[in-house]
Amino acid sequence: MPWYRQTYWQIIIGMVLGLILGLIAVNLGWGSFVTAWIKPWGTIFINLLKLVAIPMILTSLICGVASLSDLTKLSRIGGKTLGLYILTTAMAVTLGLILVNIAAPGKSMPQSMKDKLNQMYAEKVANSQQTAEKVQGAGPLQPIVDMVPDNIFNSVDDNRNMLQIVFAAILIGISMVLTDKEKREPARVMFESLNEIILQLVELIMKMAPLGVFAQIASIICDLAGDNPAQALDLMKALGFYGLVVIAGLFLHIGIVYSSIVKFLTPIPISRFFQEFRPAQLIAFSTSSSAATLPVTMERVEKGLGVSEEVCSFTLPLGCTVNMDGTALYQAVATVFIAQVLGMDLNLGQQATIVLTATLASIGSAGVPGAGVVMLVIVLQSVHVPVEGIALILGIDRILDMFRTVVNVTGDAAVTCWVAHSEGKLNLPPQEGKKQEQPA
DSSP states (O other): OOOGHHHHHHHHHHHHHHHHHHHHHHHHHHHIIIIEEEEEEEHHHHHHHHHHHHHHHHHHHHHHHHHHHOOOHHHHHHHHHHHHHHHHHHHHHHHHHHHHHHOOGEEEEEEEHHHHHHHHTTTHHHHHHHHHHHHSOTTTTTTHHHHSSSSSSHHHHHHGHHHHHHHHHHHHHHHHHOOHHHHHHHHHHHHHHHHHEEEEEHHHTTTTHHHHHHHHHHHHHHHHHHTTTTHHHHHHHHHHHHHHHHHHHHIIIIIIIHHHHHHHSSOOHHHHHHHHHHHHHHHHHHHOOHHHHHHHHHHHHIIIIOOOOOHHHHHHHHHHHHHHHHHHHHHHHHHHHHHHTTTOHHHOHHHHHHHHHHHHHHHHHHSSSTHHHHHHHHHHHHHOOOGGGGTTHHHHHHHHHHHHHHHHHHHHHHHHHHHHTTOBBOOOOTTSSSSOOOOO
């Protein structure tokens, strides 16, 4: 297949063209044109991805659980998946703390810029704090209560209720396993047929990916800068050091933790893993949403990396809701950065609290853009850092959200490949024009 017909190259071209258009629009004052005529195509693309996210989670999880005729096998796979998800998240937080303490980006911001940012984002800070107070005001078991829906149709109505969908799908799948084979067979065939139809729908939606990514990138640049490139430049200079620390941590986490999982725990060559998974990473970058990227993630892991549907239909939807390594790393860096800006020194005990709180908070983060900011309030309050400091980072958060979403979905894929290999459910397909690669 020629390179220009490969999906990830088309997406890359769309990103580059979107970047060029965004910069031209900012400098020539075309922001309103981009908002009116270009941005809607990006919105349509994201809406299409969200359209299939909930049905895919529901059908794929039910099929995945129902195919595990032995419930002991289900608990074994679930234990492996959750265990490695939590471990990699704790490692991400620790890495973020090490980098931000060494680089100390918060000590370089001038006071005038702090005051300006506080004024610009005062309203957003208040909204985030109010939402976080509702979360904290609930009882210790409220997250478990919230996980169990009282009406499955209400849960399906909102992509933020992803964990409720996961819970309901697993429960339905277990019930199918416990039902007599003859009676459950029609339901199994129905869900498998629906799942195949949804996968075909994903392939159709991906035809629009280059256009959708082009529109997203162009509109993001215009939204950040408006018609004043000088303002955007000032903000980027002030926050650039902080952003570089976050991005460096995210790349190191991928390069060290995820690459080690793939290299040492699976037979998949690292280069092959990233080559096959690149389209999902690009979609994650442009949408900033693990949930919206999930259909592409599942398609790439199953067809590109050879993970059985039985495994990926369970581990990936679960990872979309509980595995947020990029979000956790960002929360650690952001908390210490804000403390440094405000002249606060966090001791070892407080930073240990950040590791625990950020790990737990990232598990509860919705796989949608901006959810990490709300959870950051909880992390800040756990070490008594004023939540008003969030105003210092909101200007660059949209960009960092794109990078940390890439980390989140890459972690889902790496862990899934290991679980599949450990269960004998990994069959790496041959590359076009090459012989089948043999496991090491």
